Amino acid sequence: MNKEINIQSILNTVRRAGDLFLKDYKLNAIPTNKEQFFTELKSIDERCMTVLKSGLLHDFPDTPWNTIDEFDNDGQKQPLPIPEYWICDAMDGAIQYLQHIPGWTINLALIRNGELHFSVIYDPLANEMFWAQEGSGAFLNGKPIQPVFKWEPDIMVAVFEYGHQEPAIPGFNEKHGHALRDLLNTFGVVRNYGPHGLQLAYVGAGRVDVFHQLGLDTFNWLAGVLIAREAGADILNADGDIWKWGDESLLVSAPGIATHFITQANHQPFKTSHK
Numbered sequence: 582m583n584k585e586i587n588i589q590s591i592l593n594t595v596r597r598a599g600d601l602f603l604k605d606y607k608l609n610a611i612p613t614n615k616e617q618f619f620t621e622l623k624s625i626d627e628r629c630m631t632v633l634k635s636g637l638l639h640d641f642p643d644t645p646w647n648t649i650d651e652f653d654n655d656g657q658k659q660p661l662p663i664p665e666y667w668i669c670d671a672m673d674g675a676i677q678y679l680q681h682i683p684g685w686t687i688n689l690a691l692i693r694n695g696e697l698h699f700s701v702i703y704d705p706l707a708n709e710m711f712w713a714q715e716g717s718g719a720f721l722n723g724k725p726i727q728p729v730f731k732w733e734p735d736i737m738v739a740v741f742e743y744g745h746q747e748p749a750i751p752g753f754n755e756k757h758g759h760a761l762r763d764l765l766n767t768f769g770v771v772r773n774y775g776p777h778g779l780q781l782a783y784v785g786a787g788r789v790d791v792f793h794q795l796g797l798d799t800f801n802w803l804a805g806v807l808i809a810r811e812a813g814a815d816i817l818n819a820d821g822d823i824w825k826w827g828d829e830s831l832l833v834s835a836p837g838i839a840t841h842f843i844t845q846a847n848h849q850p851f852k853t854s855h856k
Contacts, residue, residue: 586691587640592701592710594636598629599687599705602672606706607681621679629671629687637667644691657799658827660695667691668803673702674776688778688804695826700804702778711782713811719785727813728835729787734845735769737838739791740780742773742798756795760819764793767845781805784833785812791842792833795819802831815839 602625612618634646646667667689672678674685683706690700693715701712711726713719719726731737741764743757764771768791774780778801783789785808792809794802806824810816817823819830821843832839 590640595687595689595701595703598632599703603705612679622675625675626671654797657797660692660826665693673778684775686776686779690804697807700807702782702804711808713808719808719812721786726786730835734767737768737790738770739764739768740772740774740789742777742794767842777801778805781809781833784814785809790835791838795830797829809833
């Protein structure tokens with residue numbers, strides 16, 4: 582296990598993977614049936630992982646990969662019991678890519694001793710590279726980022742997401758509806774954007790004020806969680822507790838805003854205080 586990591590080498594590798602798809606963007610035929618859809622998703626994953634694995638092999642010859650299965654609930658509840666491994670979302674927002682619309686990224690996270698150690702999110706369309714290392718801050722294209730504090734919820738931007746819960750959980754959609762109602766009643770601007778990790782990075786960069794999601798979606802969150810946390814954002818679950826691996830909800834915001842949102846949802850006055 583390499584205690585010191587070559588950050589620039591990792592960033593260069595992720596950029597190569599993202600740019601591979603950038604040159605092909607909108608050239609694929611939009612899938613019209615499930616067979617085409619899943620064939621294209623498999624191709625995206627294989628092409629991306631080939632670039633990443635070959636690019637990182639020299640610096641991380643013994644570091645294994647945990648390939649993501651967004652429907653593996655048990656696998657998302659805790660980190661693997663090994664010293665170090667990679668988790669990669671070969672393309673977060675692959676559906677957008679296949680549909681010829683923006684909102685797709687390459688996400689990579691290095692897990693060390695069960696904790697997030699390093700992560701990167703690359704948005705090829707915007708030529709933006711977000712990354713963070715544990716205890717070292719978060720960066721966008723080499724410049725430090727941090728959340729933006731606002732005084733008035735009427736001008737705050739909140740985003741919401743939802744995972745793919747299989748098997749379906751009874752009443753889950755109703756819980757989403759209630760949460761969305763609370764967001765709409767609290768914040769002036771509420772959007773559903775995607776992809777997950779990029780939205781979390783946007784909280785860290787001050788572009789989004791609040792991210793809210795119910796359900797277990799750990800693999801989609803990890804890269805963005807580290808970036809937002811290192812930037813200075815609050816990383817909680819929907820109950821207001823500090824988020825930990827395996828929690829079945831995520832609430833990320835500029836400092837203090839998530840806690841105040843929960844207060845508002847519980848029918849108490851929404852008050853802000855500058856930190």
